[in-house]
Amino acid sequence: MRHSIPGFGCRIVRGNALRSAPDPPVLAAPETRVAQDVRKRAETQMTLEQHNKQLVRDFFASMGRGDVAAIVAAYAEDGCLMTMGRTLISGTFTRAQIQAAAAQIYQVFPQGISFTIDAMTAEGERVAVEAHSQGQHLSGALYSNEYHFLFVFRDGKLVLLKEYMDTERVTDILCGGQRPAGGGRA
Numbered sequence: 001m002r003h004s005i006p007g008f009g010c011r012i013v014r015g016n017a018l019r020s021a022p023d024p025p026v027l028a029a030p031e032t033r034v035a036q037d038v039r040k041r042a043e044t045q046m047t048l049e050q051h052n053k054q055l056v057r058d059f060f061a062s063m064g065r066g067d068v069a070a071i072v073a074a075y076a077e078d079g080c081l082m083t084m085g086r087t088l089i090s091g092t093f094t095r096a097q098i099q100a101a102a103a104q105i106y107q108v109f110p111q112g113i114s115f116t117i118d119a120m121t122a123e124g125e126r127v128a129v130e131a132h133s134q135g136q137h138l139s140g141a142l143y144s145n146e147y148h149f150l151f152v153f154r155d156g157k158l159v160l161l162k163e164y165m166d167t168e169r170v171t172d173i174l175c176g177g178q179r180p181a182g183g184g185r186a
Helices: 033-065 068-073 095-108 167-174
Strands: 002-005 011-015 016-019 075-083 091-094 111-121 127-135 141-155 157-163
Touching: 033 068, 033 111, 033 127, 033 141, 068 075, 068 095, 075 095, 095 141, 141 167, 157 167
Parallel strands: 075 157
Antiparallel strands: 002 011, 011 016, 075 091, 111 127, 127 141, 141 157
16 A cells, blocks of 8 residues: 655555655756856966965975086076075076076985975965975085975966075075075175
8 A cells, every 4th residue: 555645755554554655856057158157267277286285296396306507407597596585595596597597406415305295275376385305415404494385387387486594594504504694695
């Protein structure tokens, strides 16, 4: 014996046992033009951010390999590096200056220096990175540091890289304890 319970989508079968009636198919309303545009923008934004995060991973891989050509190629023609703080290596450097100085990094770290990305956050053309490094300095001292990097891209090229780190570690090991005259940027 079957009886329907109105409004509940259930029916009684043989006594009091309840069984659910199959739900009627739900027809989705067609996506509006505005909704399509919003969805496409969101997908494009995600793709841009994922792409920029991959550029950052590639940049650090190049640093780990000591691939100066790839490091320099990551920068736009008008790109620059800003090393924050008041050390002998602090300042703003153009692409040409980066190219001239990048090989020197690997001269003071003959076994290389490795960077590990601890966290990344991307929004549009900007990628914020928390990272740490480790390498055997030419002096024999183990150099390790913690960083915050801000990468700013334009059309897949690096236009600005801001590097924040423990400047005392830089001064102690990379600069042999020397500080810039007057305490300002070098």
